[in-house]
Amino acid sequence: MSGDRLMLDGAAGDTIVYRAIGLIRTPWLRVEDVPVQGAAAPDAEGRIEVHQDYIEGLLHIEGFDRLIVLYHFDQSGEVKLVRRPFLDDEPHGVFAMRHPARPNPIGLTVVSLTHRAETTLFVRGVDMLDGTPLLDVKPYVPRWDAFPDSAAGWLDVSPDGPKREGRE
Amino acid sequence: MSGDRLMLDGAAGDTIVYRAIGLIRTPWLRVEDVPVQGAAAPDAEGRIEVHQDYIEGLLHIEGFDRLIVLYHFDQSGEVKLVRRPFLDDEPHGVFAMRHPARPNPIGLTVVSLTHRAETTLFVRGVDMLDGTPLLDVKPYVPRWDAFPDSAAGWLDVSPDGPKREGRE
Numbered sequence: 549m550s551g552d553r554l555m556l557d558g559a560a561g562d563t564i565v566y567r568a569i570g571l572i573r574t575p576w577l578r579v580e581d582v583p584v585q586g587a588a589a590p591d592a593e594g595r596i597e598v599h600q601d602y603i604e605g606l607l608h609i610e611g612f613d614r615l616i617v618l619y620h621f622d623q624s625g626e627v628k629l630v631r632r633p634f635l636d637d638e639p640h641g642v643f644a645m646r647h648p649a650r651p652n653p654i655g656l657t658v659v660s661l662t663h664r665a666e667t668t669l670f671v672r673g674v675d676m677l678d679g680t681p682l683l684d685v686k687p688y689v690p691r692w693d694a695f696p697d698s699a700a701g702w703l704d705v706s707p708d709g710p711k712r713e714g715r716e
Numbered sequence: 717m718s719g720d721r722l723m724l725d726g727a728a729g730d731t732i733v734y735r736a737i738g739l740i741r742t743p744w745l746r747v748e749d750v751p752v753q754g755a756a757a758p759d760a761e762g763r764i765e766v767h768q769d770y771i772e773g774l775l776h777i778e779g780f781d782r783l784i785v786l787y788h789f790d791q792s793g794e795v796k797l798v799r800r801p802f803l804d805d806e807p808h809g810v811f812a813m814r815h816p817a818r819p820n821p822i823g824l825t826v827v828s829l830t831h832r833a834e835t836t837l838f839v840r841g842v843d844m845l846d847g848t849p850l851l852d853v854k855p856y857v858p859r860w861d862a863f864p865d866s867a868a869g870w871l872d873v874s875p876d877g878p879k880r881e882g883r884e
Contacts, residue, residue, distance in 0.1 A: 562735065562736050562849065563733055563734075563735055564733070564734045564735065564736065564788050564849065564851070565731055565732070565733055565734075566731075566732045566733075566734070566820040566822070567730065567731055567732065567819075567820065568730050568732065569819050569820065585857075585860045586860070587859055587860040587861075588860075598811075602797060602811075602819060604797035604798050604809060605797040605798070605809040605810040605811045605812075605819070606809050606811050606812070607798055607807070607808055607809030607812060608808045608809055608812045608869060608870055609809060609811055609812040609869075610869075611812070611867065611868070611869020611870060611872075612812065612866075612867065612868055612869045613863075613866040613867040613868075614863055614866045616824065618786075618820075618822055618824070620732050629770060629772035629773040630772050630773070630775055639775070640775055640776045641772060641773040641774045641775030641776055641777060642773040643766075643770075643773045643774050643777055643852075643853040643854070643855075644773075644774070644775060644776045644777040644779070644780065644855050645855065646854055646855065646857070646860075650852060651735075651737050651770060651773070651852070652734040652735065652737065652786075652851045652852050654734070654786055654822070654851060654852050656784065656786070656824070656854060658860065658861055658863065681730065681732065683732070683820045683822060684811075684818060684819070684820050684822050685811040686811070686814055686824060687811075687812050687813065687814065687868060687869060687871065688863065688866050688868065689753075689814070689868045689871050690863065690864045690865070690866050690868060691755055691868075691876070692753040692754070692755040692756075692814075692826065693755075693826055693861065693862075693863075694861075694862045694863055694864040694866070695781075695782055695826065695856065695858065695861075695862055696858045696862040696864055697858070698780075698781040698782045698856050698858050698862070699779065699780065699781040700779070700780055700781075700855060700856065700857045700858060700859075701776060701777075701778075701779020701780045701855060702776055702779060703855065703857050704779075708859070
């Protein structure tokens with residue numbers, strides 16, 4: 549395919565290199581304790597600690613009720629393209645679930661912003677392990693991000709709840 | 717801070733390496749033509765072409781009306797921590813906007829899934845440049861992702877529209 553900026557020949561495409569821009573502090577010290585999603589633990593308080601070098605980039609972030617947080621699952625375990633997830637007994641593909649062990653282990657959580665103090669964002673609804681490396685923070689914008697009536701496949705019939713026994 | 721898995725000393729944190737898992741095909745061939753967000757061009761049709769190695773990971777993805785697509789802004793230009801965005805005349809921090817030129821240039825768009833054929837996902841609402849490297853696909857789950865009443869700061873008073881003159 550001439551004209552491509554990226555050639556996909558072989559097992560993987562071009563290497564993409566990022567750097568952590570901060571850390572996420574949460575009450576969750578062990579993988580076993582982490583809730584299935586932030587919205588399933590809306591009162592869990594955490595802090596997003598952005599590195600001092602990026603403080604200017606936080607200008608006017610206080611106006612947003614919610615933020616989209618992207619982070620690196622640095623303890624996500626073995627990648628399996630198909631697995632039985634925490635919330636269901638049937639196997640599903642990794643791109644049809646939010647499991648942390650993904651080909652590119654990028655996590656995404658929508659959190660509520662309580663307030664900011666310098667480079668620290670105080671948030672609620674955290675579901676990351678304490679110490680998780682931060683990749684990006686984006687403003688949550690309902691007209692771009694909120695689709696309350698969207699069908700959610702197998703997740704529409706599997707309610708949030710404790711992780712099932714024997715799942716990883 | 718003992719116990720940290722990641723030390724942030726100096727300008728940047730640990731290096732994180734990902735690989736493209738596919739390509740995104742869209743009608744947008746030039747940066748100038750790309751709409752401000754997918755939801756602002758809901759009928760724009762595109763294809764997510766997942767590399768053959770990952771086909772199993774797509775199992776049951778057809779059940780979801782919408783997908784969260786993460787991709788690498790490979791032509792995003794100079795990173796500025798504060799800039800006047802496409803949709804407003806006031807400067808804002810990069811973490812309070814969705815501009816592509818970010819410290820880690822990861823893009824996020826919620827797209828509608830029309831159908832799947834093998835490794836190709838046919839979608840609507842694309843706002844990526846044609847040929848953009850794909851990082852991840854996640855199912856959109858309203859109970860975790862949809863917050864229609866969330867305040868969106870300066871973006872609540874700046875409607876979607878054409879990009880303003882002289883912005884980049």
